Each structure stands twice: as C-alpha cells, then as structure tokens.
Amino acid sequence: MSEAGGGRGCGSSVPQRAPWSLVAATAAFCLVSATSVWTAGAAPMSREERQKLGNQVLEMFDHAYGNYMEHAYPADELMPLTCRGRVRGQEPSRGDVDDALGKFSLTLIDSLDTLVVLNKTKEFEDAVRKVLRDVNLDNDVVVSVFETNIRVLGGLLGGHSLAIMLKEKGEYMQWYNDELLQMAKQLGYKLLPAFNTTSGLPYPRINLKFGIRKPEARTGTETDTCTACAGTLILEFAALSRFTGATIFEEYARKALDFLWEKRQRSSNLVGVTINIHTGDWVRKDSGVGAGIDSYYEYLLKAYVLLGDDSFLERFNTHYDAIMRYISQPPLLLDVHIHKPMLNARTWMDALLAFFPGLQVLKGDIRPAIETHEMLYQVIKKHNFLPEAFTTDFRVHWAQHPLRPEFAESTYFLYKATGDPYYLEVGKTLIENLNKYARVPCGFAAMKDVRTGSHEDRMDSFFLAEMFKYLYLLFADKEDIIFDIEDYIFTTEAHLLPLWLSTTNQSISKKNTTSEYTELDDSNFDWTCPNTQILFPNDPLYAQSIREPLKNVVDKSCPRGIIRVEESFRSGAKPPLRARDFMATNPEHLEILKKMGAASSIDAEDGLRFMQEMIELSSQQQKEQQLPPRAVQIVSHPFFGRVVLTAGPAQFGLDLSKHKETRGFVASSKPYNGCSELTNPEAVMGKIALIQRGQCMFAEKARNIQNAGAIGGIVIDDNEGSSSDTAPLFQMAGDGKDTDDIKIPMLFLFSKEGNIILDAIQEYEEVEVLLSDKAKDRAAILKGKMIPSYIINSNPEMENEEQPSSENDSQSAEQITSSSQEVDLVDQESPEESSLNSQPESLSPADMDNAASVSPSEQISNPMENHETTSLDGECTDLDNQLQEQSETEEDSNPNVSWGKKVQPIDSILADWNEDIEAFEMMEKDEL
Ligand code: DMJ
Numbered sequence: 026m027s028e029a030g031g032g033r034g035c036g037s038s039v040p041q042r043a044p045w046s047l048v049a050a051t052a053a054f055c056l057v058s059a060t061s062v063w064t065a066g067a068a069p070m071s072r073e074e075r076q077k078l079g080n081q082v083l084e085m086f087d088h089a090y091g092n093y094m095e096h097a098y099p100a101d102e103l104m105p106l107t108c109r110g111r112v113r114g115q116e117p118s119r120g121d122v123d124d125a126l127g128k129f130s131l132t133l134i135d136s137l138d139t140l141v142v143l144n145k146t147k148e149f150e151d152a153v154r155k156v157l158r159d160v161n162l163d164n165d166v167v168v169s170v171f172e173t174n175i176r177v178l179g180g181l182l183g184g185h186s187l188a189i190m191l192k193e194k195g196e197y198m199q200w201y202n203d204e205l206l207q208m209a210k211q212l213g214y215k216l217l218p219a220f221n222t223t224s225g226l227p228y229p230r231i232n233l234k235f236g237i238r239k240p241e242a243r244t245g246t247e248t249d250t251c252t253a254c255a256g257t258l259i260l261e262f263a264a265l266s267r268f269t270g271a272t273i274f275e276e277y278a279r280k281a282l283d284f285l286w287e288k289r290q291r292s293s294n295l296v297g298v299t300i301n302i303h304t305g306d307w308v309r310k311d312s313g314v315g316a317g318i319d320s321y322y323e324y325l326l327k328a329y330v331l332l333g334d335d336s337f338l339e340r341f342n343t344h345y346d347a348i349m350r351y352i353s354q355p356p357l358l359l360d361v362h363i364h365k366p367m368l369n370a371r372t373w374m375d376a377l378l379a380f381f382p383g384l385q386v387l388k389g390d391i392r393p394a395i396e397t398h399e400m401l402y403q404v405i406k407k408h409n410f411l412p413e414a415f416t417t418d419f420r421v422h423w424a425q426h427p428l429r430p431e432f433a434e435s436t437y438f439l440y441k442a443t444g445d446p447y448y449l450e451v452g453k454t455l456i457e458n459l460n461k462y463a464r465v466p467c468g469f470a471a472m473k474d475v476r477t478g479s480h481e482d483r484m485d486s487f488f489l490a491e492m493f494k495y496l497y498l499l500f501a502d503k504e505d506i507i508f509d510i511e512d513y514i515f516t517t518e519a520h521l522l523p524l525w526l527s528t529t530n531q532s533i534s535k536k537n538t539t540s541e542y543t544e545l546d547d548s549n550f551d552w553t554c555p556n557t558q559i560l561f562p563n564d565p566l567y568a569q570s571i572r573e574p575l576k577n578v579v580d581k582s583c584p585r586g587i588i589r590v591e592e593s594f595r596s597g598a599k600p601p602l603r604a605r606d607f608m609a610t611n612p613e614h615l616e617i618l619k620k621m622g623a624a625s626s627i628d629a630e631d632g633l634r635f636m637q638e639m640i641e642l643s644s645q646q647q648k649e650q651q652l653p654p655r656a657v658q659i660v661s662h663p664f665f666g667r668v669v670l671t672a673g674p675a676q677f678g679l680d681l682s683k684h685k686e687t688r689g690f691v692a693s694s695k696p697y698n699g700c701s702e703l704t705n706p707e708a709v710m711g712k713i714a715l716i717q718r719g720q721c722m723f724a725e726k727a728r729n730i731q732n733a734g735a736i737g738g739i740v741i742d743d744n745e746g747s748s749s750d751t752a753p754l755f756q757m758a759g760d761g762k763d764t765d766d767i768k769i770p771m772l773f774l775f776s777k778e779g780n781i782i783l784d785a786i787q788e789y790e791e792v793e794v795l796l797s798d799k800a801k802d803r804a805a806i807l808k809g810k811m812i813p814s815y816i817i818n819s820n821p822e823m824e825n826e827e828q829p830s831s832e833n834d835s836q837s838a839e840q841i842t843s844s845s846q847e848v849d850l851v852d853q854e855s856p857e858e859s860s861l862n863s864q865p866e867s868l869s870p871a872d873m874d875n876a877a878s879v880s881p882s883e884q885i886s887n888p889m890e891n892h893e894t895t896s897l898d899g900e901c902t903d904l905d906n907q908l909q910e911q912s913e914t915e916e917d918s919n920p921n922v923s924w925g926k927k928v929q930p931i932d933s934i935l936a937d938w939n940e941d942i943e944a945f946e947m948m949e950k951d952e953l
Contacts, residue, residue: 067447072502078449079497079500105465108467113128126168128161144507179261186522224305226250226284250299252318258277261522264331282337290312312360314381315381319517372416379411382438391439394442401432402451403419409458413427425471427483428463437499466664466667473671474671477654479670651756666803666807677767679737687770687795692705700725716741718742723760724764727764741775749777
C-alpha cells in the first residue's frame with residue numbers, strides 16, 4: 026500500500042500558498058492521507074504486484090505512443106488498424122469528432138506531461154523539441170474551441186508546467202526558455218475572437234488562421250454551444266494569464282462562467298445541455314452530469330481549488346445540491362428537465378458521467394461516489410468496457426467505446442480517498458481488458474461495438490493524455506514519480522497545472538460571494554478538510570458495505586426496475602402508466618392518458634414521462650427489429666485475432682448467432698463481383714470468398730460462391746472510402762425469393778475495413794479470418810497453435826510484432842488456457858444481448874446502390890412487441906413479473922392500428938407541452 030502522505034495530518038503546512046488556497050489544496054492533500062488509514066476490505070496488493078502493474082502501464086504507453094510517433098506523427102492522431110496518421114481532410118469526415126483535429130500534432134501535445142508523470146524525462150525533452158520545431162498553430166482549419174482549449178492549450182501549459190519544474194531540478198530541460206508558454210499564448214490569442222458575442226459565451230468553433238465570421242473563416246454562424254464547451258476554459262485560461270501576466274484570458278473565461286451562472290434555471294439551480302450564445306436561452310433543457318455539461322461542474326470546483334475564489338465553490342455547491350437532489354438516483358445519475366427536475370429526461374446514461382465519482386471525491390462526498398463507481402464497474406464487467414451509453418437496466422444503448430479514461434480517473438481518485446485495495450483490483454481489470462480487447466499490433470483501437478468486440482480505426486489523443494496517467498498513478502508510490510503530484514491540479518484532460526498559480530498575478534478581482542448564494546446544509550465539507558472519521562466512521566468495511574448490494578445490480582436487474590417506480594409501489598401508490606405497458610384498446614389506459622397534463626402536476630409529470638418513453642421506445646424498437654452487427658476477426662499472423670472488423674449481417678444464409686463461427690482462409694472470387702458462375706472455383710473451394718458489392722443481388726453472389734465450394738462470403742463495398750466509421754451499417758437483404766438454399770454465412774464490410782483484409786493478402790498472402798457474431802477469445806482462436814506467449818497472456822513486454830523466434834518463445838494455446846484465468850468470450854454473451862443487439866439498417870433487396878444511398882428501414886415499430894428478456898436468473902420482483910405477464914397477454918392485439926386511431930387525444934395533450942416535446946426530440950438527436 027502506498028505510504029504517500031502517511032503520518033501527515035490534515036492542515037499541515039503546504040508551502041507557498043495563500044490561506045484560501047491552502048484550504049482547497051488541503052482537501053486534495055487529505056485525500057492522500059486517507060490512503061494510509063485504510064486497513065480492510067479487499068486483500069492488500071503487494072508492492073511487487075503494484076510495481077508489475079505500473080510497469081505494464083509503461084509498456085502499454087510505449088506501445089501506443091511509439092506507434093503514434095512511428096506511423097502517424099506529425100498527424101494529429103494514429104489510426105491503429107491501418108497504421109497511419111489521421112489527417113483532417115484526407116480521411117472521410119466523422120463530423121464533430123474531427124473538430125479536435127487542427128493539424129497541430131494533437132497526440133504529441135496531449136502526451137507531453139504524461140511523459141513526465143511516467144518518468145520518461147528524456148522522451149519528454151525530445152517531444153518538447155519536436156513540438157517547438159514542427160507544430161504550426163496557424164493552419165486554415167476550423168477547430169472546436171473546447172477541444173483545442175482542453176487538449177492543445179492544456180497540453181502546452183501542462184508541458185510548460187513540468188518543463189519549468191524539471192529545469193529547476195537542474196538536470197533536464199536546462200535549455201528551456203518558456204517556449205511552450207509562448208506557443209500557448211499564441212494559441213490563446215487565436216481563440217479569443219470566439220468570445221466576441223454579447224453574452225461572452227464563446228462560439229463553438231474557430232478557424233485557427235482566419236478566426237471567425239470572415240468569409241475565409243468558414244465559421245461563425247453557429248448560434249448554440251454546449252454548456253461544457255462554454256464553461257470549461259477557466260483553468261487553462263487563468264493559468265495562461267497567471268503564467269504570462271496577460272489578464273485578458275482569465276477575464277474572458279470568467280465572463281463566460283458568470284453568464285452561465287446567471288442563466289441557471291433559478292428554481293432547480295440546474296443548467297441545460299446547450300445554450301444560445303447570443304440570447305442565452307437554453308436550447309436543450311435536459312440536464313445531467315455527463316455529455317455536454319460534465320466539465321462545467323468540474324471546472325467550478327477546480328477553479329476554486331486553483332484560484333481560491335470563493336464564488337466558484339459557492340456556485341459549485343449550489344449546483345451540487347441540485348444534482349444530488351434531482352439527478353442522483355443512487356447508484357444511477359439520470360438526466361432530468363431543468364424546469365421539471367423531478368421528471369427524468371432519459372432512461373439511459375452516457376459514459377462521460379463516469380468522471381463524476383472522481384469529482385465527488387474532490388468534493389468530499391465519498392458514499393455516492395462509491396455507489397456510482399461500483400454500478401459503472403458492474404457494467405464494465407459485463408461488456409469489458411463502458412459503452413458510450415447504457416440504459417437504466419444496463420443494456421447497451423450506444424455500443425461504441427472510444428477508450429475513454431473517465432472511469433480510470435474516478436478509480437484513481439477513489440483509491441486516493443479510501444486507500445482501499447479494491448480499487449487497485451479494478452485498475453488491474455482495466456489494464457487486462459485494454460490489452461486483451463483493444464490492443465492491436467499498431468497501438469490500441471477504440472471499440473466499435475462492445476458487444477461484438479469489433480474495432481474502430483481510432484485512437485483518440487485523450488487516451489494518452491489521461492488513461493495512462495491515471496492508471497500509472499494508481500499503482501505508483503510517491504517515490505515512483507519524480508515530482509510531487511499533490512502540488513498540481515488535473516484539468517479535465519488530465520493536464521497538470523501547479524497550485525502555486527493561485528498566488529501569482531492575481532490581478533483579476535475576485536468576487537467574495539454571489540448575491541444569490543444560499544447556505545446549503547453541507548457543513549461537514551465546506552471549508553474543511555474531508556474528514557476520514559466522518560467518511561468512514563471507524564468502520565473499515567464501510568466502502569465494501571456500500572458496494573456489496575450493488576455487486577449484482579447489472580446481472581440481476583430487471584428491465585422494468587426503474588428505481589422511482591419501485592419506490593412508489595412500495596409506498597402503496599398506484600403505479601403510473603408506463604409507455605411500454607400502454608394498450609390503446611384498454612379504456613383504463615385511455616382514461617389515465619386523458620388525465621395526464623390536465624389535473625395535478627403529478628399527472629402532468631406522468632404524462633411527460635409517458636411521451637418521452639414512447640419516443641424512446643419507438644426508436645429503440647426500430648433498432649431492435651434489425652439484426653445485430655457481426656465480426657470479422659483476422660486470426661492469422663501477425664494479427665492473431667487482435668484485429669476485429671465490424672461487419673453487416675445478411676438476412677439469409679447461416680445465422681452466426683445461432684451457429685458456431687465459420688473460420689477459413691480468404692480468396693478473391695473471379696469475377697470479383699460474383700455475379701456469375703465463378704471461373705476460379707479451385708481457389709475459393711473450402712475458403713471464405715471475397716466478393717465486391719454491386720452489379721447483382723447479394724443472394725445471387727452467395728449462390729455463386731456457394732456453388733464454387735466456398736464456406737462463407739465477405740462482400741466488400743465497391744464505394745471507395747466507405748467505412749463503418751462514417752456510414753451506418755446495414756443488413757444484406759435477400760432477393761425477395763426463398764433463400765433457404767443458401768447455407769453459408771455472408772457478411773458485409775465497407776471498403777475501408779475490406780481493404781484491411783485485401784492489404785493483408787498483399788502482404789502476407791495467406792490470411793485466415795473468423796466470421797462470428799462476436800469477437801472470440803484469442804486463447805480459443807489459437808487453440809493448439811504455436812504462438813507467441815504475449816498474444817495470449819496480455820503481457821506484452823516482449824511484443825515485437827514478429828513471428829516467434831523460437832519454440833521457446835511460444836506455447837500452445839491449449840497449455841495457456843489450462844493455466845490461465847482467461848474468460849472465453851464464446852460463451853459469454855447473454856441471452857439478453859443476443860435478443861437485442863441490433864443496429865444495422867435494412868437495405869432494399871436490389872443491391873445496386875452504394876453505401877451513401879442506403880436508407881434506414883421504414884418499418885413501423887410496434888411498441889407492444891418490446892418483450893425484453895427479463896433478468897437472467899429469474900430474480901425479478903413480483904411487480905416485474907406482473908408487468909411482464911401483462912405485456913405478454915397484450916401481444917395478440919394490434920396496438921399499432923389502435924394507436925393510430927387514438928392519436929388525436931394525445932396530440933392535444935402534446936400541445937400543452939410543446940416545449941418539452943421539443944426537448945425530447947432534441948434528445949433523440951443527441952450525440953456525445
Ligand atoms: C476528454 O477529452 C476530456 O476529459 C473531456 O472533458 C471529455 N472527455 C474526454 C475523454 O473522454
């Protein structure tokens with residue numbers, strides 16, 4: 026266990042800080058001291074094992090950073106599947122995600138201070154020289170102000186902070202003369218025109234070369250921005266002001282924060298997700314702690330810590346009280362409406378909220394932090410990663426996972442606060458999962474779909490800026506880090522800013538209190554060091570006892586078990602009508618519906634919830650009527666199962682979800698379009714045939730390759746440049762006739778994914794793939810084969826991407842599986858998942874269109890057909906069973922038709938709530 030902080034009491038002297046800063050700094054300081062008082066719970070982890078895990082993190086960082094530098098630099102990001110740089114404009118646009126890319130070697134800048142934290146001082150020195158030599162901040166590119174601030178400005182300032190620290194130590198960086206700071210200042214001035222609005226809220230985007238609103242700028246017509254986008258500037262801007270003495274940056278960031286505070290919804294004290302930068306009107310009135318708002322709250326508390334300005338703490342506490350009152354429904358954090366905060370605005374949560382337990386630790390509110398963190402951990406245990414969004418009953422809502430660091434961040438802070446070795450075990454699991462499922466020969470690839478285990482050609486810069494820092498620090502002792510981490514604060518991108526800035530260049534006038542601030546009943550934590558006696562009242566099993574009831578919350582959850590509903594049942598109240606139970610032929614239901622919106626506020630809230638659920642249900646079911654995506658996993662050397670491509674399924678042929686996977690070498694068919702009898706049957710016999718899309722129907726291609734003896738087929742899109750990153754997956758439809766004669770499995774790959782296989786054939790000739798419903802465990806894939814041990818063991822110290830050099834380096838997968846704890850994915854998928862995995866859209870039988878013209882299915886989904894599988898182990902409550910039965914008996918009716926007839930009364934009810942419906946519709950379009 027770490028000795029850091031041991032023996033020091035709360036309130037012991039913290040050098041060079043003003044008294045108000047000391048208060049804040051000691052809060053973080055006391056979190057450290059807690060590590061030495063925790064004594065029970067999970068078994069302690071030996072120093073040796075922690076060092077081993079720390080070394081593993083270092084090796085993983087080298088793999089990610091080394092591949093970026095070798096194959097992508099000076100591009101902004103590495104594309105780890107195709108092993109090249111992502112250059113804006115040269116790759117198909119991914120929309121808003123690309124606004125982080127400014128042709129300024131984003132990953133290098135974002136990695137600077139990580140290098141120092143990981144004790145790679147020499148590499149840091151090299152990296153800084155490269156930034157100074159190569160990076161141009163004056164490109165004609167439109168970038169996100171928010172992303173550029175947190176990643177690039179923050180990265181430069183974090184680099185500068187540690188460069189001057191190293192210089193002062195006297196060994197490294199002796200040549201350094203504030204060059205990174207000068208770059209940061211140059212960038213700061215480039216961002217300032219974005220603040221040219223009457224509100225002081227910044228425009229969301231700016232052209233690095235031409236600024237805003239000029240014709241060449243190609244930006245400046247936007248009217249809305251997200252709350253986090255406008256409210257996550259103060260740390261970087263204030264640091265820039267205080268480092269340089271140029272006060273303008275801090276002034277602008279403060280003004281934006283002041284405006285957001287003024288615009289908070291006054292009765293709920295909540296803020297919405299998006300705001301009009303000119304009028305200050307809330308555009309989206311839903312409110313949570315995840316996407317769109319997250320770091321606004323984070324920066325209020327951290328601005329107080331860094332700047333010592335009481336008004337920031339007061340604002341944070343006011344919002345925090347509202348969050349805990351309305352949004353926190355332990356262990357869940359659910360979005361609500363700012364005007365009707367008792368009304369949930371969603372039935373799902375997004376992955377970004379995983380930072381919140383970490384923030385609660387900084388606040389000193391440990392109990393809910395432990396609860397939410399544990400809930401998130403259970404979701405991770407189910408899916409290996411946190412999906413981008415998941416429902417209140419822990420089903421996948423959006424299946425991607427771009428290697429986000431928020432959960433690791435919270436794990437680190439919880440460990441610092443509690444010293445409970447349980448969190449070390451959590452970190453170990455994160456490391457194992459990254460190596461096992463995301464590691465590819467050329468870096469780490471984002472998960473395209475956590476259910477199939479398929480990859481996306483993407484490794485975001487925050488993975489290097491944040492993930493490795495938090496994981497390394499989790500296992501490190503004080504002496505493993507060459508400076509005192511407690512002297513710094515983490516920005517939202519985990520860049521490090523020194524706390525001594527609080528007393529430097531404080532020319533900005535501080536508000537002492539805000540007029541509207543009302544004292545909250547939060548006295549345990551205001552102005553005091555979080556007290557471990559209060560947090561853990563002499564009970565070493567405290568944290569464990571909080572976690573224990575949540576251990577099975579995911580696996581044993583019943584789809585209908587939304588906590589508030591259950592609670593109202595327990596109290597004897599009549600349950601509100603839920604959308605999924607609604608029957609238009611049921612007079613009682615219609616009566617309830619009529620009452621909604623007319624009578625009491627409770628009825629109105631029920632009505633709103635009902636409509637919201639209807640909208641969500643309908644879109645969910647449209648998705649669920651589709652077949653789930655499939656996986657093509659390359660299993661031959663040098664991939665060894667580590668590259669998994671997202672594939673579209675076929676409505677005909679072998680159903681891979683019901684049968685064992687199909688494995689074979691690939692061969693191109695001739696003719697390549699597969700539209701006539703193959704002229705090379707000997708080449709495809711017993712293999713998986715590659716066929717190009719177009720010219721005839723999918724089913725015809727399948728029959729032709731099947732007749733030639735192929736055991737499966739992969740159709741590759743003929744639309745050059747198409748990719749599952751940018752186009753919606755779809756399922757290949759039959760030809761309108763009986764397709765029972767097609768027995769082989771058929772999958773579809775967009776051109777980019779298909780090219781990965783075609784390129785592999787060029788390079789390695791023999792390419793073996795696995796067609797399946799979900800990526801298979803490497804041990805199972807490589808059973809009985811001689812393979813390098815690092816491939817199986819996720820212990821990549823010896824990895825060099827080459828063939829094993831000798832028999833000694835290799836072991837058979839059989840040997841390994843018998844001695845290791847690896848989980849076999851083959852058996853892992855739950856019935857729940859297999860019944861609902863469903864994203865691809867239908868494609869009309871005529872396979873003549875290209876990907877861009879694929880239109881979504883126009884099937885009208887039937888709300889009553891949503892028979893979600895109940896809990897896996899039959900532990901649903903009576904209520905759930907009742908509802909389930911009710912739902913099943915209703916299946917015979919035709920609710921679609923009835924619903925259509927009864928639509929008028931609902932319309933009139935809707936008219937009363939226009940504002941809210943607009944917000945619901947916005948939510949439907951919501952993107953992280
Ligand atoms: C990071 O860039 C920052 O943490 C940001 O605040 C939101 N999340 C991403 C990583 O998920």
